[in-house]
Amino acid sequence: MASMIGSKVERKEDKKFLTGKGRYTADINFANQTYAYFVRSPHARAQIKSVDISKASKSKGVIKILTGEDLANDKIGGLIAGWKIVSQDGKDMKVPPHPPLAKDSVNYVGDHVAVVIAETLEQAKDAADLVNVNYKILKAVVNTSDAMKSEAIYEGIDQNLCFDFGLGDKGKAEEAFSKAEKVVSIDLVNNRLIPNAMEPRASIGDYNPSSEELTLYTTNQNPHLTRLVLSAFNGIAPEHKFRVVAPDVGGGFGSKIYPYAEDAVVAWAAKKIEKPVKWVAERTESFLSDCHGRDHITHAQLALQKDGKITGLKVETIANIGAYASLFATVTPTYLYAPLVLGLYNIPVAFCNVKAVFTNTAPVDAYRGAGRPEATYMIERLIEKAAKELGMDRAEFRVKNFINKFPHQQCLVHNIDSGDYSAHLNKALELSDYKNFEKRKSESASKGKLRGIGFSTYIEACGIAPSAVVMSIGAGVGLWESAEIRFNATGNVSVFTGAHSHGQGHDTTFAQIVSDKLGVALENIELIHGDTDKGPFGMGTYGSRSLAVGGTAIVKACDKIIDKGKKVAAKMLEAKPEEIDFKSGEFVVKNSNKKKTIGEIAFACYLPGQYGEIKSPLPEGVEPGLKETAFYDPINFSFPAGTHICEVEVDPNTGETKVVTYTAVDDFGTVINPMIVEGQVHGGVVQGIGQALYENAHYDKSGQLTTASYMDYAMPRADNFPEFKIAYTSTPATSNPLGVKGCGEAGAIAAPPAVINAVVDAINTEISMPATSEKVWDALQNKKSNREAA
Amino acid sequence: MQEVRLEVNGKRISKDVPDQTLLSELLRDILNLTGTHIGCDTSQCGACVVHVDGKSVKSCTVLAADINDSKITTIEGLSQNGKLHPMQEAFKKHHGLQCGFCTPGMVMSAIDLLKNKKNPSDQEIRDWLEGNICRCTGYQNIVAAVKEAANKS
Structure with a gap:
């Protein structure tokens, strides 16, 4: 097989x-x-x-x-x-x-x-x-930037401040900035989004x-x-x-x-x-009361040497978490955000301050990427700006600062086990035909269009998470995952997982893992999830964790099945368990042609003894039945990374911005089903481009949500996009036996800075998300009037 | 109350329904054809698209009592004798669906496109499907699926 x-x-x-x-x-x-x-x-x-x-x-x-x-x-x-x-x-x-x-x-x-x-x-x-x-x-408190200066919404919560969180060494960071030969700073708004799963x-x-x-x-x-x-x-x-x-x-x-x-x-x-x-829910109820995403205001600074080497990073963020602290609202802008502000660069010192504020808006919680898109938007906008100010090529500047030895202990939290950042950058440069960009820019110019290119080299921390680590920093639960493999007497298999599939295709991917491990045909494997009365307790699906954590639990449960199968096969084949090899669904006595299929072993486990033709005695001490459960607690996060390159064309007469090419090269470690992974990339990229160009949750001054239907909230639609170019590199994760890293959020993380960097490159002035036609046109007019005034 | 007489997926039906009953409500709540989905309240998302006399229609925009004697095809009525429609096959082959919620409307719209245009370009497919929102797939594999179905029909 x-x-x-x-x-x-x-x-x-x-x-x-x-x-x-x-x-x-x-x-x-x-x-x-x-x-x-x-x-x-x-x-x-x-x-x-x-x-x-x-x-x-x-x-x-x-x-x-x-x-x-x-x-x-x-x-x-x-x-x-x-x-x-x-x-x-x-x-x-x-x-x-x-x-x-x-x-x-x-x-x-x-x-x-x-x-x-x-x-x-x-x-x-x-x-x-x-x-x-x-x-x-x-009087309502609505605005993120004004929240701390406004009247307190709740008694006992001064300045509407949930917490004032700091990560990193503030003193060392200040020192790096005092010695810096060059400082580049940026002010950013990460726009509020509404998740909008199509099922209300x-x-x-x-x-x-x-x-x-x-x-x-x-x-x-x-x-x-x-x-x-x-x-x-x-x-x-x-x-x-x-x-x-x-x-x-x-x-x-x-x-x-x-x-x-x-x-x-x-x-x-x-x-x-x-x-x-x-x-x-009616759709408007979803807009009003589903938890929203993002909503950050950030000021960030990069300390540099003249040669382009980064020596330090300081980040100050105000995160609007809405009216109440939803379940993952407090971890999203802290531990899912602050450690990631370093990106995939070797930054020796950093300090990140996050103030979370309450406002009279819908609660804000995890939304595809949760904290990592905000971190990536910050660092990738800053990196591109720094390259430009230093007069260095954006690719060359990145390579100069990439982490290039693994494992790498970052200065904030993460220990990155594996990666090859130049590999995906180089592949993306080639696939996007970066070297001929200027030619394409002139062609656009001849049509009266402004063309820009933007990069995003991102990293994310997935496979959440080692329980001991997360509980030591405030998590109310461990973040392991469970799996149970039930071999039925007739040889087919029921697989229970604590993960949940709502589009990710677990029924297929997880069955592929079981099929590969146990040699059972795919059609004889059924995945069961989403019912607390069926499988063992599990921790669900989010943060690109299902395969790295849940998939590993399945591997562990399969290993237990094989161990038991070897004992039973040994008895039936009159050999010792250590003499049995298991491969492609067969237990074989070494150096012989004596074997039993896993189906025969399952049958024997349920019908132990002798009855007519059936001769299946179980070894002494081995219980009947063939069902194994595994709970897996990961030893580390996994670290997918990649390079996305976007090219846009802006019509200066209307401000309309079109994504004309989009290249994504991702390193997800081992890929189980490339078709499903590609679908995850497409979907993530579209959500990311949606944030960059179209989507925005807007409250008016009185706190009314003015974007509470599909008439007012601009969802990305089929005609907004070109065909994306997708490729992969692979450095398998060392923290799980499958070598997988997670792919669900990558597109939504990588795309916003790639797109906005491209727009800024095209119009040569700052712009905030979403870069709507109106905003881009305004930015171009302001630039023109500033130039005329000067 | 109004009497509604329709042919739904090849079967004659007759029901007395409140005047304001939408076709989408008739299908889901009265005929239990829950493959037609409701994703919004403003006829924007396209999850409820069905065929009325062969044409794709957002079923949340139609009063059931207004279309007496029409022939309705829903996602449940597409496959014949257990064999998937070529569009359904193409969506499967090209991974044109993830969570599946927008899928029925998307498939019904796409089939109508091919009735109107035999070999649409990528851009024509994208323009036609502008009224069907998908939050999962990023549309690229849907476009690939529609092209494949066009080539096979």
Whole structure:
């Protein structure tokens, strides 16, 4: 059997999706189900003086209306921040309470005030209109840069400051800058984005009064953790009486890693009324209440020698985390961001300060890349600016500062095990035909267009994460992963993983690993995930961790199967276990033709003994059955890296910017399924270009989200892009047996600086994201008027 | 209430539905054809595209009672005798889908494109699919799939 690793296998999961048989949460219905509709705050900041449900309760079809007071009476806990950050002064971060239904105050437009449960959705909506909430409207804090100077939103949280975090050696960094021969600085805004998985969030609570078991069907990337949090912190139901199912999930991008208020409320309500309760978000509700991403303001400085060698880095960032601290909100702009500000350069000293602020906007949490896109945008914009100011070629300047010996202990946190940064840079230079750029620029100029080129050489830390390390820096959980391999008596295999697939193709990639390890045909392997009642506890899918951590757990479980199989084969073949080799699905006695297939061994494990033709005695002390579980805690992060090169053409008459070529060369270590990896790169790059040119979440001064539909929030569409050029280099990871590094976020991390560097190169003036036609045109006009004035 | 009579995936149906029932709601909530997805409230995303008398239509823009006696094809009605439609095959071969949510609408739109234009260029495919938003694939493999289906038809 040919190796499955590196094989372009068509996806096992495709047929159901292509024939309309996918089963997403909104597709699930129960016979006596009821419908939930949330009463949400229309104000960014207000005191709740009273909630009057008397009229609404009498409305047709209404079964129950629940408010923040009911929630408090039932002692349902608040949503939690899962990662404790300690400020530079040694004090713990400050977080406000976050009840799933607000009782005393609302803090962003879309905040949850009450839930109406009725026999039909229309009835629930009609009644929601009759819920009379008396608000005392307060002045909203909206702007990231003004938040610390504004009135405190919460009592006891001065300056709206969640924490003031520092990483690195401030003294040494200052010293490097005092000795610097050249200092380059940059001011950046990393625009707020809305994740926009195409499937809107949904939850269904279903309570069984007989068994007292509660089931929550939900659009989630991480069902076990969701159950744990809802059980331990919200007190919805004890874990052993609580099942969380995340069936087919239509994209996540980080926005579905954790439970939301609606999950807690729907599950609690279902138990309370003893009927299934279904809630499906309308798209505008998704815009308002899905956690947003990014939203940083940064000032960064690079210290250099005249010859272009980097000697130090200082970064100051204000991160807007919205109205409440969502589950991963505090780690995203700290440990997922600050260690990565070094990029893939050998920078001897650095200091990064991050102030996280509360505002009256939707909570901000992990979004594809989570912290790493923000770090990469900062360093890659700064690097390109430095090269230009030094008069050095952008590629040459990078190579001069690349880390080139591995392992490399960076000055902040990470110990990078492997990489070859010049390899992917050189391949990208070739593939993008960098040497002929000036010629293409002249051709564009002859058509009246401004052409620019931009680079991004990025690194990310994936495969999150060694539990001991992350728990020592504030994580509320370990970040290992589980796998269980159940060989069935007839020789086919059920594989359980704690990871969750919502587009990544785990059903196929993970089956390829099992097929390769155990020699079982792909069609006889089934991957099962997304149901806390089925597989062992797992930590879910995010941060490009599934393959590096979950895939490794599968390898470990396969190894245990092989170990047991060798013992059983030895007995059946009258040899010693150490004399048995296992290869391509067969246990063979060394130097002989005596062998048993893994299918025969599985059969023997389930039918141990002699019965007619069946002769399968198990060795003494070996238990029947063939099922193994492995929990894998990674020893290090993995470090994918790559070079992306973008070329844009700007029409100076309209400001319209078009990406004309885009080249991505990535080092993901070992690639299991190149077709799936390529798809991940395409999708990530489009999200990254979306951030750079189109997407922006905008709140007006009063805190109203003015981009709350697809009419106003510019999603990247098919006609926005050229065909991308994709290639790979490979330095396998040394931290896991597969050598894999992770590929899910790379495009979203690498693309924004590549695109903006190209736009800046084209128009020769600074521009902020998204570089819309209007902004680019304005920048060109300002440049022109400045020139005329001078 | 209004009586709605349609042929859906080759089967005659007749239902009494509230006046305001959208075709997308009829398909999903009454006929249990949940392959047609709802991704927005503003007829922007294209996840709900079906064929009405052979033409691609966003089913959230159509009142069910307005199209009596039409023939509707949804994603569930594409494959014949267990054999995938060439467009479905091409999406599979070229990895034109990831989470699968936009896929039904995308496939239904793409099939209509090929009815209008036999061998579309990359740009024509991209322009046609402008009304179908996909957040996963970056569109490149969808374009490749549509080209393949065009070559085979």
